[in-house]
Amino acid sequence: MGAHRFFAHPFMSIATSFSPRRRTALVPSLLSASAGVRRRVAALCALAAVAAVTAAAPADARVKLLHRHAHAAAAPASLPVSVTSALKRAGVPLADISVVVERIGDRTPIVALNAQSPMLPASTMKLVTTYAGLSILGVDYRWRTSAYADGNVDGNGVLHGNLYIQGTGDPKLVPEELIDLVDKIKQAGITGIDGALVLDKRFFDPSTRDAPPFDGDVNAPYNVGPDPLLYAFKSLTFTLTPSPDGNVAIDVLPALAQLQIDNSLRASPGACVGVDAALTPSVTPEPNGIVDALFSGEYPLRCGSRTINVAVLDHSAFFAGGFLALWRSAGGTFSGTTHEGPVPVGARLLAVHRGPVLGDIVRDINKFSNNVMARNLFLTIGALAEKPPATPQKSADAIERFLHAQGLVMPELSLVNGSGLSREEHVSAQSLADLLQNANASPVAQVFVASLPIAGVDGTMRNRLRNEPVLGNAHIKTGTLNDVRAIAGYVAAQNGESYVVVSFINAPRAEQARAAHDALLEWVYRGLR
Template identity: 40%
Template sequence: MSSLLVSSPLVKTLRRLALATLLLPVTLPASAGPTNTVLPAKVQQALKASKIENSALSLVMLPMSGTDIPTIVNADVSVNPASTMKLVTTYAALELLGPTHQWKTEFYTDGPLRNGVLQGNLYLKGGGDPKLNMEKLWLLMRDLRANGVKQITGDLVLDRSHFVQPQLAAFNDDGKDDSKPFLVGPDALLVNLKSVRMIARNEGGKISIAAEPPIATIHIDNRVKSLPAGKCPGWPDVRYSPVKQADGSINLVVSGKLNDGCSGQTYLAVLDHAAYAAGSVRAIWQELGGSIQGGDRIDNVPKQARLLARAFSPDLVEIIRDINKYSNNTMAQQLFLSIGAQFRTAADADDAQAAYRVIRQWLTRKGINAGPLVIENGSGLSRQERTSARQMAALLQAAWQGPYAAEFMSSLPLVGMDGTMRKRLRRTALAGEGHIKTGTLNTVRAISGYSRDAKGNTWVVVAILNHPRPWGASSILDQVLLSLYQQKR
């Protein structure tokens, strides 16, 4: 398993700040009064059934309405929150960047345009857009085409200077395939989450393998064997093995078996950011009837360059909905660096350090002690990130009382209905009654958000379980929500 580079400046900063404030209490702005410090009985039973000790679970249940008393258990333990860390990143972004914040992506040139021929280089400048998908890129290039550009005599130049990237090793949780899209890191010019959709079909005994977008630097070596017609499995036996070549291209060996009349698809991230962005631009431009005569390179847009076309992202409210509903790690990391880029100072080594500093300062201004907080990349896909259940609950309470409460709550998965909670508790009275963000690593199970009890009162609920063997722990956290709803403690 890869981890954060031990010698990186960010790690030293994270550890120094965490150690300096580890013993400070975290303010939980709750009303004075009695507090329950015992886990609900059914939660204790669920823990016992999974052979997990009570001390592994940190729990805060805090009423936002009604007269019930809060439950606070193991709330000050420093824990890894997994993807519930996205709540810190997204709510900080709402207040620091604003709900209408947008990102821009632009095409520039340093040469004249005559009779459809751009006599110079074409520059694509990234602005850190977390959601620059293929449709948006296609529309941007259609705009370029509508402005009279057809042939480009110079190079395709990628400007990826918007972020000052931290030096972090890629996260890989127990050897998972590093070509999986959820492991894609951030980039100032992030295109389509760097994902290629691979489609395998067997039509009449003939196997075809297609890549979308059809990037020229991905070479497909089709070794899939055809089987007679039969029942099509939900997960076809088609395997993709990428091999990077010396020139940066990818030889994608496709093996396995596929029945006649069947098909299957998967998503891969096999190219680096620059190769994917350049390959996508060239594929779309060719489909639009254009050509680029020069090569691909990375450089900054020169000051004298002329703007040709510009596209804006959806606003921040839509972005955080994608991040929280579907726990999108790449978009969360992109948003975290965007905070850093917005508030970076000369003293910051990179945008991750800047974002970490600014978020801690923001928490302090809100009356929430930032002591337990350690943020590496803002997504929770990390072994380094830390918070406490008390701190997370204080943040959720502040969000509930803040000006963007509706926008924030609506970004969280609805219990039993959508996002990462779609299949959980859907046949219970809790379906639709809670907005809950989930978190999962191989030693972490977590939920954080808002849920209602049977009397219609809303609660902040934070339950974070750190354990070497958290088998069945998702059902334990579901029991937390059920116990809260039923108010049987």
């Protein structure tokens, strides 16, 4: 038996690219085996002891018994002083933190503190959604956005009828992607539309749009809800650049046909203070359909160029404005109205845009913790595992069926939107560690692990642990809500071992306890020393 036999797991093939890894020679006998091997053998013995009991039990019961005995085979270690001291400084009691540390390929916890407690995971819940999505839909799955037409096209390319756009929830239908559909419609011979622009959004149930913002901030991009025709995350990016002549240039992406910018900003001398008011526009939909974005006030020159993201309008108005801006910039004409409705049976297919592969989408979701992309993926799972229209319950049921088929017993799991942007989503550290072990041994392991932020390098971990040895040696998904801090992922340690690490802090002073999580990752990287 090789002490490091689990090096063949996909995470190890990725981790070894970060820093040199030594390999351990084959162990001739159990007596000379590493402590990790002896623990694994002890676990196997414990499982063998209950084999006679579980053999005749129903499949569900066997899974639960094996799961419980696997985790009871060894007494977990305590948290290191570096972590407990950081928690004490932050004023966070041990009762408010949940931790599991395991070696890759060994389900026996090395550390297990409050491991079975249901916890708010924040964005680490995206690990459940993305692993299930990759496995159920496939790494190469691509969303489709389709254009249909009824009526006739005259000799000048004008469609005397309606243009229908049917969405299936593409999470990354940004301008660079949507222009492909515009170009294909023009290639089909249409240069003008004198009917309506009709948006078919039946892929998701209308009830999925009605959830209130998580914290009441309707203009926060992280609060944008899911939609079958999600365009550019339903957010405008304004870039403000002051100049010495007193003017402030304003650029906006994406372009919306109905957007009008009212720029009353003045560049001013002095320190860069009080700029927040100038950065935040007042966005007002007018009765004539125009959307006015008013910027006013003083903008200090010393602030330089600044960017702000603002969620505006409803999904249908935002998509229609974005599509028509691209359509007109490509030379197309349109003078009709826009509304929602189904593609009629007799309509003819004009064009299909296929979005990026799911493997790329999952990378964006996990690296940058994109909530609305995760929510669109979550609903897509339900729509395809059952049938449209998608509902959160269909999606939760589909994911739970997948997890059960993998032998993952997660009784405390509660899925609401799949993004973690909820006070009702729960999972335990032990369940999430089990999922990470399962994912690492799965066919989608390479894509899944590579989607996680790398400590000190990119994503939501790019500014953490940059001056520590663990830099570049951990793939860690983070989670942040008020009173919640979470980490979950993989650490390739300097001793040649690799570990699963999960920790949740649910406490009023969780924000002050981030150092405890960093200390935990450093400790694991040093080989638990």
